[in-house]
Amino acid sequence: MKPSIFILFLLCLLPAIAFPQQQIRSKYVRNPEQLMRREVKFKVTANVTADTSARVEEVRAFRLRAEEKKAVALTGSNITKLDPAVMPIVDNPTSQARVFMLPELYYAKVAGTNEQLSYRILFIDSAPLRYDFVKEQFEGSIRFLPAEVNESGNTQPSPKPLSVPEDIFISFGATSVPLRITQINWPPLEVAITSAVARDSVEVKVLTVSNPLGYPKNLRVEPAIILTSTRTFIQGLGIQTLPVHVSLKGVSSCPPVPVTIETSLGTVNLANLTLSSDQPHEIILRSENLGVINLKVINPNYRSNSITVQAVFPWIFLLLAILGGLIGSLGKNLVGRMKITLRRLALGSIVGLIAAVAYWGLGIVLIGFSVETRGLNEAMVFGLGLLAGYFGLVSPKK
Numbered sequence: 001m002k003p004s005i006f007i008l009f010l011l012c013l014l015p016a017i018a019f020p021q022q023q024i025r026s027k028y029v030r031n032p033e034q035l036m037r038r039e040v041k042f043k044v045t046a047n048v049t050a051d052t053s054a055r056v057e058e059v060r061a062f063r064l065r066a067e068e069k070k071a072v073a074l075t076g077s078n079i080t081k082l083d084p085a086v087m088p089i090v091d092n093p094t095s096q097a098r099v100f101m102l103p104e105l106y107y108a109k110v111a112g113t114n115e116q117l118s119y120r121i122l123f124i125d126s127a128p129l130r131y132d133f134v135k136e137q138f139e140g141s142i143r144f145l146p147a148e149v150n151e152s153g154n155t156q157p158s159p160k161p162l163s164v165p166e167d168i169f170i171s172f173g174a175t176s177v178p179l180r181i182t183q184i185n186w187p188p189l190e191v192a193i194t195s196a197v198a199r200d201s202v203e204v205k206v207l208t209v210s211n212p213l214g215y216p217k218n219l220r221v222e223p224a225i226i227l228t229s230t231r232t233f234i235q236g237l238g239i240q241t242l243p244v245h246v247s248l249k250g251v252s253s254c255p256p257v258p259v260t261i262e263t264s265l266g267t268v269n270l271a272n273l274t275l276s277s278d279q280p281h282e283i284i285l286r287s288e289n290l291g292v293i294n295l296k297v298i299n300p301n302y303r304s305n306s307i308t309v310q311a312v313f314p315w316i317f318l319l320l321a322i323l324g325g326l327i328g329s330l331g332k333n334l335v336g337r338m339k340i341t342l343r344r345l346a347l348g349s350i351v352g353l354i355a356a357v358a359y360w361g362l363g364i365v366l367i368g369f370s371v372e373t374r375g376l377n378e379a380m381v382f383g384l385g386l387l388a389g390y391f392g393l394v395s396p397k398k
Contacts, residue, residue, distance in 0.1 A: 042107075043210060044071040045164070064107055064116050069164045072210050076103030079206070079215050082122070097126040100217065104210055105149070111161040119148045119184045121168065121206075128220035129193060129202060131249055133305035137196045138221055138250060142170075142204070144191065146184040159186045169207040171214060176207075193219060199252045199278065223251040225259060225275070225297045225304035229285075236290040236311035239360050240376050244295060244307070246273065247280035257299060264294040265311065287311040317360075317381055318353065324385020325352015332390045351393055352385030359384060368394045 042055045046068050055062075059073060082099040102121045109116055122145045129140035148160065166181040170191045177191050195202045198221045205214030226249045234240045248257065257275045261268050266288040273281050285295065290313055296306035329348020333340050358364045360381075365371055367387045 040073045040075055040105075042071045042073045045069045059105060062107060064109065066114075069109070070162075070166070071107040072208075073105045073107075074103060074210055075105050078103060079217050097124050099124055102206060102208070102215060104208060106146070106166060108166070109163045111163045113163075117148055117160060117184070119146045121145075121181070122147050123206070124188070125217075125219060128222040129195065129198065129250075130222050131224035131226075131303070133224075133226075137194050138198045138202065140193045140219065141190050142193060142219070143188040144168075144179060144181075145186070145188040146181050148184050160184050167209070169214075171205040171207055172202060195221075198250050200250070221250040223254065223302060224249045225257075225299060225302045227295060227297055227305055227307045228280075229295075229307055229309065231309070233310045233312055234285070234287045234293070235314040235317055235376065236287045237314060238287055239314045239317055239357075240287055242285045242287075242309060244268075244283050244285050245280040246275065246283060246297060248275045248278050248302075251278060253277050257302065259302075259304075260298040262296050262298055265289060265291055266293045266309075268295075285309065316378065317356070317376075320378055320381040321353045321356035321385040322349040323352075324382040324387075325349045325355070325389035326385075328352060328386040328389025328391075330389075331386075348389035352389045355388030355393060356381055356384050366393045367391055 039056055039058050042057065042062060044055065044064075046065075059075065062071065062073070064071060080101045080103060082101050100123055102123075105118055105120060107116065107118050124143045124145070126143070127140060129138040131137070132139050146166070161183045162181065168179050168181070170177040170179060170193075172193055173195060175194075179189055179191060181189070193202065193204060201218040201221055204217050204219055206217065207214040226247050227244060228247075229242060229244045231242055234242050246259065246261070248254065254276065259273060259275060261271050261273070261283060263285065267286050269284040269286075270281075273283070275281065285293070287293070288311070290311050293309040293311055294306060295309065297304040326345050326349040329345055329351070330340065332338075332348075333344060338344075355366045358366050359371065360376060367384065368391055371384070
């Protein structure tokens, strides 16, 4: 064999020798007994001072001494997902609850006795965080259960009080919730999780004495469709329009989500639209008749809210348009030194009203020159009435 061919053969064989194929790790930890056979370091708390020597022993063989209160052993570095089928701690076995375990093993004594026990802190993520449309925030909860572990790794369901409590902290956002464990096995301890701003997930950290930086865990977030409007009243009879925003909350990006906008009263300029991110879409609601307008979003896969807008009689609109036309007509007569009569003032009032209704109701300008904005406020209605009463009406351009 030529030297070059032999070298090439060695180069092809080297990766298989240097980097043997690793076994694929299971998605779940199904046999906690394997953890009991490890040799790990223990942090022990005695009656007077803490034992910082970090004793190294096999997990299953560790025993607290007479003067020692409790101990903790780190059996990993990350939170581990467990198989719910072998952890009978979920109220409803058919639910989609997910069970996780902190990588710490705790040793303590039963209150009032010298009986030693070991336990792990499990927590249950039973459902995603859901948006509360009234409080305008995502809400959910996680349940913590300190579960006893015997030599075979199985949990014991009977409640047992601890001689010394264990304190942990649940941190999310700017909130830190203390949790004191005084009893194991039952009942679970529930912590409410809230977040005003969430995209895809909310990070929660479980802080312990052994790991003050915390073990991070992302909680799922259920997206929701949000309808928002800055106003709750609108001028009725088709006079006023109102911008309404539609957006997805709790997701940064997703496949296109088709939605339908339904209104009990009034009309919208865009009844069907597609959402694909948390960027809001604007629709325009125009009043119709008088009464309560209910606006809602229809999509079978997402929760959504509904909003109500009160369509009121446009007294202010009518009065300002008529008053503007009257004063505009009066000003024209005074400038032209014409005789002021009731007929001319009434005509000016009617002209102001016609111009205002044509503009805000139909979008037609009847005062001879363009108006830049279609907004609606008191000064604009009065001003348009003034111009119409002073300059008169012109025929709309065809």
